[in-house]
Amino acid sequence: xxxxxxxxxxxxxVRRIAFGGEIGKRLxxxxxxxxxxxxxxxxxxxxxxxxxxxGDYDLIMRRHxxxxxxxxxxxxxxxxxxxxxxxxxxDLRLHLRPHFGRREADIRHYHRAFGKKSxxxx
Numbered sequence: 001x002x003x004x005x006x007x008x009x010x011x012x013x014v015r016r017i018a019f020g021g022e023i024g025k026r027l028x029x030x031x032x033x034x035x036x037x038x039x040x041x042x043x044x045x046x047x048x049x050x051x052x053x054x055g056d057y058d059l060i061m062r063r064h065x066x067x068x069x070x071x072x073x074x075x076x077x078x079x080x081x082x083x084x085x086x087x088x089x090x091d092l093r094l095h096l097r098p099h100f101g102r103r104e105a106d107i108r109h110y111h112r113a114f115g116k117k118s119x120x121x122x
Contacts, residue, residue, distance in 0.1 A: 004066035
């Protein structure tokens with residue numbers, strides 16, 4: 001399994017770096033060596049960068065770099081599962097449209113009451 005496939009709160013053991021050269025050496029210098037344990041602290045949405053905790057320090061890495069690290073996931077305890085469930089993202093879609101689900105007459109009344117120009121149904 002690749003490091004990029006793990007989600008927030010998941011722990012892992014590094015098995016190997018799948019790429020040599022300058023990038024592989026850089027990852028090894030950052031601590032990605034066989035047998036070290038780590039944890040995915042958080043991951044940005046839309047396949048953005050990931051925050052990884054190795055030992056006693058954190059680092060941020062891009063997803064395409066995380067695809068070069070082969071890992072073995074560790075089983076989660078009940079406490080870790082509850083903590084990862086609590087870190088689920090909040091659904092903000094209802095907060096983006098303030099007039100969501102209102103009738104056109106209610107919207108006009110709202111605009112008249114607060115001095116806004118009515119632009120029809122939103």
